[in-house]
Amino acid sequence: MSAEAAVDSQAENGPAAGRARSWTLALASVAMFMLMLDVTVVNVALQDLRTSLGADFSDLQWVIDSYTLTLAAFLLTGGSLADRLGRKRVFNAGLVLFTLSSLAAGLAQDVLALNIARGVQGIGAAVLFSVGPALIGYEFRGADRGKAFGVFGGVAGLALAFGPLVGGFLTDALSWRWIFLINVPIGVAALAVGALRLRESREPAAHGVDWPGILTFGLGLTLLVLGFLRAESSGWTSAPIVGAFAGGLALLVAFVLIERARGERAMFDLSLMRTPTFTGVCLATLLSNATSLAAVFLQISYVQNVLGYSPWQTGLRFMPMMITLFIVAAVTGGLLAKVAPGVLIGLSIGLIAVGMGLMVLVGPGDGWTAMLPSMIVTGIGMGLFNPPRAAVTIGVVRPEKAGMASGMGETFQQVGVAVGVAAFGALFHQKVVDAFVDSAAGTALAGQAEAVGQHVATGGTSGLADAVAPSVLDQVTTTARSVFVDSLADVMVVCAVIAAVGAAIAFVLIRRRDLHESAQSESPAPTPKPATA
The missing domain is CATH 4.10.860 (DNA Excision Repair, Uvrb; Chain A)
Known part of the structure; x- marks a missing residue:
């Protein structure tokens, strides 16, 4: 059968357009739920994972880095291949890869096997990240597209909201392995639905793999x-x-x-970078994710390593922020047709900047509730950000190019996460060490000060009793808590300033008139076009 006949047959015998739209939104949202859940559940389980596998600090970094590295590197590739080979086909292949690698990660017997599985998991996640929004963009038009991305963003917010809680529960009640194994039954069910209910779509003028x-x-x-x-x-x-x-x-x-x-x-239309809206949303995404996700990672470290809460307790204390994010993301879709996208995205990043800046209100003697103003405002900003970002990223191109545009947008997002966590983590680490070495407690420790400062930067006040003599433990603990909190506040201010730059870029560059007509009209989703042989 020719390629044309194959696509024609699928269009005729596949699910009707109305049902296909519902199944597409549901499946893309479930895949996003798995991916966003995987972003947050791992962080609260790292300490248990270290004990179970005998991993050192570098090994733990690679548990996150191996996933982030392959995720960032393959996003554009996944979107481009989907446009050429078929979005349904590539999306289902990504589901298979993500599910099998999750199983391998959950069964890993050493940290090397875990990190290899995490790297493969990142490739599968890259495909799902890039193709999911493209599937939605192809099926929905106009105001319906905005509502669809509102649901999509709300589900992503729900995963972020319950990620720390789910990770903490699975780690404390069962084992760290279940933070990966939980993906397996979800992935199998999603794969069955994808094979039966998705409509195939691709770029009609595809020229083969680049x-x-x-x-x-x-x-x-x-x-x-x-x-x-x-x-x-x-x-x-x-x-x-x-x-x-x-x-x-x-x-x-x-x-x-x-x-x-x-x-x-x-595989990438370079002319897109001459469109102010596309350039603006990519740069704004890069700066927003580089700062906000780095801030969340450092805040989790503070709650666990300085305030001393378990994974489950940490998840509970981040619920105000994450529930706020979920609620705001769920209602934002209805605003996309009424409010200029540049205003929505600029306002969202501006609120993220304000929220991070509010961390200066947290003092060394305060409890976790001192973080609530920062959590609530940051949660509002993050919830307001993702629905318009995803819609604008694919809205600047015709639907047949949605995979490529989505892959590029998600690339900027994940590169922002990887670079932000590394860069701001390094800045925080250095500030803590320098501040501790220069303190009175550091002077009292003499040659031991550098090593203890390194311990404080990575583990807070936990484990100090094993690192210093009992005679100076109280002084060192008080100083450690102070330099940790002060350095965290300093880094949050830097993050806030950089995020504010991202907000200004969004306000200036993102314009509704740059969007393709399919992102502005009420026209129904088209019947998939035949691919050339």
Whole structure:
């Protein structure tokens, strides 16, 4: 059967357009739920994982880094392949990969096997991250698209809301392994629904897979992100880090030259960067995620390592922020047709900046409730951000190019997370160590001060009794808590300033008139077009 006949047959025998839209939204939302849940459940389980597998601090970093690295590197590839090979086909392949790698991670017997599984899991997640919004964008139009992305964003917010709680419960009640194994039954059910209920769609004028583009972009981005992730431990001027940055930049330059030469056959339409709205939403996404997710990771470290709460207790204390995020995300979809997208996105990032700045209200002697103003305002901003971001990212292109646009937008999002957590984590680490060494307690410890400062930066006040003599324990603990909280506040202010820049970019560059007509009209979703043979 020819490619044209195959697609025609699917369009005729597949689910009706109305039912397909509902199933598409449900399936993309379930996949997003799994992915966003996986972002938060891991962090609260790291200490138990370290004990179970005998992992050191570097190993624990790789539990997060291996996932983030492959996720960032394959996002654009996943979206581009979906446009060419078929979004249903690629989405289901991503589900298979994510589900099987989750099973492997849950059954891992050592930290190396876990990190390899996490790397493969990141590839599957990249496909789902990039193709899910494209599937929604192809099926929905106009105001309906805004409502669909409101539901999509609300589900993502729900996963973020319950992620720390679910991770804490599974870790405390069962085992850290279940934070991965829980994906398996969900993935199997989603795969069955995807095979039976999704309609196939692809770029009608596809020119085949852009292997030169895929290789140069994937390897270049991998080297850049790896440089940021490893620079703190290896040294910013060390030969491996300088080589990673130089090699990554060289490969990305080669990618741009290759894409320009390939023209219509390219995996990324470079002309999109000449559209102010697309450039604006990508830059705003990068700065927002780099700051907000780094802030959440550092706040979780504070609640666990300084305030001394368990994973389950930590999850409970982040519920005000996450429930706020969920509620706001759920109602934001209805605003997309009424409020200019630049205003929505700029306001959301502005609120995130204010929320992070409010961390200066937290003092060394305060309990977790001192974080509530920061949590609530940040939660409002984060909930307001994702629905318009996803809609605008694919709204600047015709529906057939949605996979490529979505992949690029998600790439900026995940690179922001990877670079932000690494860069702001390194800044926080250095500030804590320097402040502790220069303190009276650091002076009293003499040559031991640097090592204890490193311990405080990574573990807060926990375990200090094993690191210092009893005679100075009280002084060291008080100083450790003070430098940890003060350094956290300083880094949050830096994050707030950078996020404010992202808000200004959104206000200035994102414009409704740059959106494709399919993002502005009330027209129904089209019947999938036949692909060329």
